[in-house]
Amino acid sequence: MTLLNERCKPFAEYVDQAKACGFYPYFRPIAQSWGPEVQVDDRRLVMVGSNDYLGLAHDPRVVDAAAKALGRWGTGPGGSRFLCGNMTVHEALEERLADFVGKRKALVHTTGFTTNVGVIDCLLGPEDVILVDRENHSSIFEGCRASGARVVPFKHNDAGDARRKLLRALERGIQGCVLLVTEGVFSMSGDAVLLPDFLALGDDCPSLLVYLDDAHGLGVMGPHGRGTAARFACTGRVDYIMGTFSKALASVGGFIATDDEQVLEFVRHHSKPLIFSAALPASAVAAVQASLDVLDREPERVDRLRAITERVRNGYREIGLKVRDSETPIVPIHIGPEMTAYHFAQELFAHGVFALPAVYPAVPRGKAVIRTAFMSTHEDRHIDFVLEVVQKLARKHDVPGRFADSEGAVAETARVSSLVC
Template identity: 65%
Template sequence: MPLSKFKDRARAFADQVHLAKAQKKYPYFRPISRSWGTEVEVAGRRLIMVGSNDYLGLTHDPQVIEAASRAMVRWGTGAGGSRFLCGNLTLHEELEERLAAFVGKKKAVVHVTGFSTNLGAIASLLTPHDIIMCDRENHASIFEGCKAARAHIIPFAHNDVSSAARKLAAARQKNPQGLPLLITEGVFSMSGDVSPLADLVRLKEHHPDLLIYVDDAHGLGVMGPKGRGTAAYFGLTHGVDFIMGTFSKALASIGGFIAGDDEDVLEYVRHHSKTLIFSAAQPAGNAATVLACLEIIEREPERIERLWENTRRAWDGYQEIGLISGNSLTPIIPVFIGPEEKAFIVAQDLFEHGIFALPAIFPAVPRQQAVIRTAFMSTHTGSQVDYVLECLHKLARKHQLRAAEQPAPPPSFSGVDAVPSSPTLAAFNK
C-alpha cells in the first residue's frame, strides 16, 4: 500500500513531535486566540509578544483596519482568481505604483505572498545557464526560487564580500556566458545583520553585467529615510537592480513585490512568474492595508523613531546582561543559545514568564547554533521592554547564557552550513 510506505516515513518524525509535546518542549504552532499587537492570548494567558515582524505595530491600527474593511465591502473577501485572469484589482495597480515610488524604482509587480514573489520572480528571471551568487543565510524562498530556475547556485559565506568576489570570479571563468545575479537580504531575518550592500555593489566595478537583487522583507518600514529600506539607507537605490519586499512584516498584511527600473524586465516577470499567473491574487483588504500603511509611514515618522528607541533600549539591556547577540543593530535581536534542546527549554521558561519568543533552529540558523529570535516593535511600551529584560536577566543566570559563561560561539554565529532543507526536530529527543 503506497500510503503505508509514506506513513512509515512520516511516523518517526511524528513520534518526535508527540514526545516533545508530552515533555512540554515543543514551542511551535502555538494557537493564538487573541492579539492586541504587542500582547497575545495563548491558552487563556496573556503574553508579551517579542517575536513578531509587525515592526511598526500597524496590524492593529484603527486607520488600517478601517481601510481594509472598506476595501472588503467594495471588492469582497477574496479576489476570485489569479491577477492574470479575473483577480486583478485596480487596488493592485495602485499599490504597484505606490510601492515603486516608495522604494525609488520605476515599476513593481505584486504577488500574493513574499515567498511566492521570490519563488516566481527568481525562477522567471534566470535560466539554467546563469550564475546565482547567494548569501548562505538567505531565506528559504530565495533558495527555492534559485532551485526552480535550475541555474547554478553559488552560496557565499554570510555577509562575506571577499568570499562572494572570489567565487564570482571563479564561476565567471568557468561560465563566461552565464548572466550573474547576486542575491542578498537587506536585513537578515534571523540574525538581524545588515547586508554590506555598498561593498557588494562595488563588485560591479569588476563585473559590470552583475545584477543585484535585495530581499528587503525586514528592511522596509524599518531602515533608511522614511523606512524606504536598506538600499535607501546606503544611498544605493540605483546601485541595486531589484528590490523585493513582503507585506507580512512592517506593512501589516500579506503579499509581496519585486521592483526594478527596467519596465520590460518587470513586464516579463509579470507574465512568466508562475506563482503570479497560477495562484490567486492578494485579496482587496490586504492590498488596501498596505496602501494605508504606506500613507501612515509617510505621515507619521515618529513610529519609526519609536521602533529605534525600543530597539536601543533592548539592545543596551542585552549588553548589560551580557547576552550574545551577534552583529545585529536592527529590531531583530537574537539571543545566542547554542544547543537546540537548550533553546527549547529557554523558550518554554520565557513562556512560563509570560513572554512569547521562539527558538530558531537549523535550517533557519546553522546546526547547534540555535537562538531565541527576539524582535521589537514600535508599539512596545518601555515597561514591556523592561519586563522582557528582567526575565532575560533571570534566565541568563539560570541557563548560563552570558558571554562569560559560554564556550566561545562561532565568530558571528552565522553562515548556514548548507542550503536550507527540511527542518529537523531531532534535537527534541536528546
C-alpha cells in the same frame, strides 16, 4: 502502513514526544492579539516574536481601510491577477510601492515567498549563475532551485568571499547572466547587509545584477523606513528590490520593483505563482496602502522602533549576552545547543514572554538562538518586563557563559549544501 507513512512516522513520533515533554514551541494558537500583547489559552503574554515592526496591524486606520475594501471587493479575489483577480487597488499599490522604494515599476504577488520563487524562477535558467548568501531565506533558495541556474553560495554577509566566488565562476566561464541575491536585513541574526561592499563587485563584473530581498528592511531601515537601499543611498545601483507586506506593512503579500520595465513585463506574464495562484485580496492590499499612509504621516514610528531596539541591545549587553552592533529590530539571544534553546523558550513562555527558538536549518547546527524582535508599539513596561525575565533565565541557564562566538564561523547548512555546484 504505506511507504509515505513509514517515512513520516519517526518525525511525527518525535513531535509527539516533544509535545509530551512540554518543549514543543511551534504552531501556538493565539486566541487574540493586541499587537505587543497576545492571549494564548487564558494567559496574556508580551509578544517579542512578531514582524509587525511598526505595530500597524492593529492601527484603527489600517483596520478601517481593510474593512472598507472588503465591502467593495469582497473577501476573495475570484482568481489569479492574470485572469479575473486583478483589481484597481493592486495597480494603485504598485505605483505607490515603486515610488516608495525609488524604482520605476513594481509588481505585486500574493506572498513574499511566491514573489521570490516566481521572479527568480522565471528570470534565470541553467546557463546563469546566482551568487547567494548562505543565510538567505528559503524562498530564495526555492526560486534558485526551480530556475535550474548554477547556485554559488558565499559566506554570510562576506563580500570578500562573494568576490572570490564570482571571480572563480568567471574564470570557469559563464554563458548567461550573473545575479547576486542578498537580503537587506537577515531575519534570524538581525544583521544588516553590507550593501556598498556587495555593489562594489560590479567593478569585477560590470554585467552583475543585484537582487535585494528587503522583507525585514522595509519600514524599518533608511529615511522614513524606505528600506536598506535608501539607507545606503544606493537605490539606483540595486537592480531589483523585493519586499513583503507581512512584516512592517501589516498585511500579507510581496512585490518586486525595478527600473527595467521590460523585465517586469516579462515577469508579469511568466511568474508561475502570479499566473496560476489567486490574487492578493483587496483587504490585504488596502491595509498596505493605509500602512504606507500612516508611515508617511508618522515617520517617528521608525525612530521609536530604533530607540526601543537600542534599549534592548544595551539591556542584553548588561545581562552579559553577546549582542552584535546593528540597527535592526531583530535581536537574537544566542544560546547554542538546541535543547537549551527549547528549555529557554519554554520558560520564557511560562513567565509570560512569547518568543520562539530558531534552530537548524533556520540557523547553523548547534547555534540555536531565541529570536526576539521588537515593535514601535512596545511600551517601556513591556521592555522592562522582557529584560527582567531574560536576565533571570540567562542566569539560570548560564547563557553568557555558554555562548560560543559564531562570528566568522558560519557552518554549512543542508539547504545550501544541496545546491552547491
